[in-house]
Structures are given as C-alpha cells and as structure tokens.
Amino acid sequence: MTDYATLLKDSGLKATFQRMNILESIEHQGHMSIDAIYEKVVKIHPSLSLATVYKNIILMVENTVLVEVPIIGKKAKYELLKDEHIHLVCTQCGEVEDKPHNSSADAIFNAMTQSENFILGKQQINLYGVCSHCNIAIAS
Amino acid sequence: MTDYATLLKDSGLKATFQRMNILESIEHQGHMSIDAIYEKVVKIHPSLSLATVYKNIILMVENTVLVEVPIIGKKAKYELLKDEHIHLVCTQCGEVEDKPHNSSADAIFNAMTQSENFILGKQQINLYGVCSHCNIAIAS
C-alpha cells in the first residue's frame, strides 16, 4: 500500500481525492485504460468528470508517476512507475501481467544497443499470448 | 523488392494501385503512421482518399500483411509482416529501426512464459532511446 499523497506531492502535484483514487485504482488493478479508470473511480466520486481523468493521466505521465503501456490493437493502458519489467498480455481476456525483468535479457539489449551507438533509455517488452487461465477455458 | 500484387492476392485481397503504393511506401520507409502513408501516397495518386488508407490498413492488418507497431506517447506506425525483430525507437527524431531478434533473448522469453503456462504468441520489443544520428546532433 503506497502513500499516494506523498507520491503526488513529491512529484509536485496536489493530493486531490480524484488523483489518489485514480492511483489506487490503477495499483489495485495493475493496468487500466482511461475508460476503466473513469468507470471505477466515478463509483466512489459520482461527480467525477472524464475530462478530469484525462487531465490527470496526462499530468501524471508527464511527471513520471504513471507510465503508458501501448498494446497492439487496443487502447493504451496505464500503470504506476515500477522497476523495469515485462508484460504478458493475454489476447483472450486482455489482462496484463507483470514479470520481473530478466537480467540476462537486459544484458543482451544493452550490448545490442551499445554496438549501434544507440543510447538506451526505457525498454518496453510485451509478450502476447494466452494466459494460463484462458488456456484452461479454451481446452474445455 | 517484393511483389506486392502477389502478396495481396495470396492474402485474398485485390491488387489495386492504392494498396500497392501503400505497401511500397511502408516498405521503403520501414515504419509509417497513417498520416505519413497518406501524405506519401497522395503525391502519386492525387485522388486518394484518407478513408481508403484507413480501410486498407485495417484490412491488411486483419489479413496479416501489415503489423501495427504501437509506440509510447505517439500514434501507432505500421510495418510489413517480417520475421520477429526488435525495434529501436529514437525519442528524438521518431525513427524506428529494426534489429534482428536475438535468439538468446528469445530462449529466455520462451522459458519464462512456459513456466507460467502462458502460450506465447507474438513478441513485441521496443527499446526507446537516442539513435546514433541524433546522438551526434545533441553533442554539437
């Protein structure tokens, strides 16, 4: 359980109820689209505006509190800033699962980019497939 | 130089001038957004409609002639279907460069997903950073 108020203030943003609820929803769910965030938070704050969600997501991405996760064929999802990790994206149910970033793979990508004089910043690795849960559902 | 007419027909699509020009532009440039494709092809086919570009991109993605390349903070680009590879995305100039997919990394991801009972399909690896060209420009 993160202290969202401190996280926001440290990023230079005021700790409003809207923002804290947005962060709490995202951390609880893991990865959420704008729509899903709105649907979830509006239940707690019925007066919430979709425009407020948009403004805050943009602001929190700019301040590196949140990170955009683009997904092939779908709208982007957002997650809290975390250590580098890999996304397992289920093409059946749409869920995204985090896996710790493998240090061997990391070394490979570092070597690969260095030999190109490419200054490596953020890595974004999405593995698409069918998760174990949907896998069982299909077999039946 | 690919035979676009055959590629299209083998995918069950008619080989129109619009489609062949779209494919030629994308292959020449490597990775293009919808807008960029339209801007490029409309110079050759002044009567081209943006709606036609949209319809064809959607159709060619469905028929796996093209692949969507989602990019953080930008609109998606499209590329021809190729062997698995890695994208080096320059955050300065926006260019995307392909690198052959490393078999060691591939083995790591296969092992990782198998242990999760995750049936791995397509891998999508984007490495964001500054390309060698922009790198030099910044230093000056």
Place this chain on the structure above:
DNA sequence: CTCTGTGCAAAGCGTTTGCAAACGA
C-alpha cells in the same frame, strides 16, 4: 459481367480546451 474497392461527405467518438466555481496547501 460481377463483386470488390474507391472517394466523398457525413456521422461518430474519443480527447482536448476554456472558463467559472471549488478546493488544497
């Protein structure tokens, strides 16, 4: 000749913006 594909214009939606009121620090 037949069916698919194109171009146009309108409709549809997701996203952004401007502003007055509300709120956090």
Place this chain on the structure above:
DNA sequence: TCGTTTGCAAACGCTTTGCACAGAG
C-alpha cells in the same frame, strides 16, 4: 488567501460509415 484543480459543455480532430461510381478479375 492564492494558485491549482475540478466539472461542465463546447470544440476539435481522428476514425468510421454509407452510398454511388470505378475498377479488378
């Protein structure tokens, strides 16, 4: 209190759709 944030509603821009005509096979 003061600057920031919110909510509303309008504006915007990208994307999709319907339809008559043109074009590929």
